[in-house]
Amino acid sequence: MTKEKVTIQDIADALGISRNTASKALNGSESIPDETRSKVIRKAIELKYKQFAFMETDNLLTKNPGNIALLTANLPSTSHFGSRLISGLEKRISAEGYNLSIHIVRDIDRSSRTLPNNFESSKVDGIICIELFDMEYSKELTSLGLPTVFIDCAADMFYPDLQADLLLMENEHSTCHMTKRLIEQGHASLGFIGDIQHCKSFNERWVGFNRALSEMGVRLDPEQCVLNPDREFFSESDWMEKRLKQMKQLPSAFVCANDFIAVNVMKALKNSHIAIPGDIAVCGFDNAPESRIVEPHLSTVHIYSDEMGIAAANMLLSRVKEPALPYQVTHIQTKPIFRASTEKTD
CATH class of the missing domain: 3.40.50.2300 (Response regulator)
Structure with a gap:
């Protein structure tokens, strides 16, 4: 009695994967990882499935990945x-x-x-x-x-x-656009928070912030910015709170280098009983999941x-x-x- 022909289901069962995955792997679907595809083809050769019956496992890939x-x-x-x-x-x-x-x-x-x-x-x-x-x-x-x-x-x-x-990612123009929007809403004093030497993206966001101030005729007050080295920002749980308390006068809006910093700024402001956006508006960059969880939800830039x-x-x-x-x-x-x-x- 001859053995029944090998099916895709036999290959799938031998590997503990779905028939659909095995089929896609054999048909060269791009959605299947190389490692899975390789395992499926090796098993097809081993079980002598259709056209793979005459192939040698050692010659599985004519070109190494x-x-x-x-x-x-x-x-x-x-x-x-x-x-x-x-x-x-x-x-x-x-x-x-x-x-x-x-x-x-x-x-x-x-x-x-x-x-x-x-x-x-x-x-x-x-x-x-x-x-x-x-x-x-x-x-x-x-x-x-x-x-x-x-x-x-x-x-x-x-x-x-x-x-x-x-x-x-485009940094300068989006930050400029957001900063101009804040100025158009009536914010006359704005501060930037983030290490502008941390990376090129942070630096370009700083450039966009300054460009908006310049084009809208708003003076930059360095005293209202927090530009410390990035490692300092999260060195202590209340570092941001202490840093903001050192400011003689807080601005009416903060533009932050990313959402992670912005969320910490919001936490520090809330701990000091400062209302957002009533007293101070805050925006970030990244559109991280946290931006949609924090209250109020954070204005940001989507990447x-x-x-x-x-x-x-x-x-x-x-x-x-x-x-x-x-x-x-x-x-x-x-x-x-x-x-x-x-x-x-x-």
């Missing part, structure tokens, strides 16, 4: 825009047959200008850097001669020195994170194929969102 290394100083949390950006990035490069490996750059790596322990440049086809804001370390990476894309960079980065592609990940992948893939192309500095559009924290009250 490429490797893209993601280097970051801080692994983004789920609420950070970077986590969604990485998701979009991984989806795009896996569709082109590349694996993504993540490498954490520790403080000791940065200070000693050494690569992460598990990073081997000979096994890497390209590098994507996120949350790496050290200019000298960035130059060390580009000196490896590998296709490299930075997503944001050091605040003092001089683009011709970078020798790599750079992707940023298209998934699309930025895809754009970064496209920039890198393009660089891998054509290394001699001029380097790109690209901004992806952002969108101001006005909520209750800046609503004008009569």
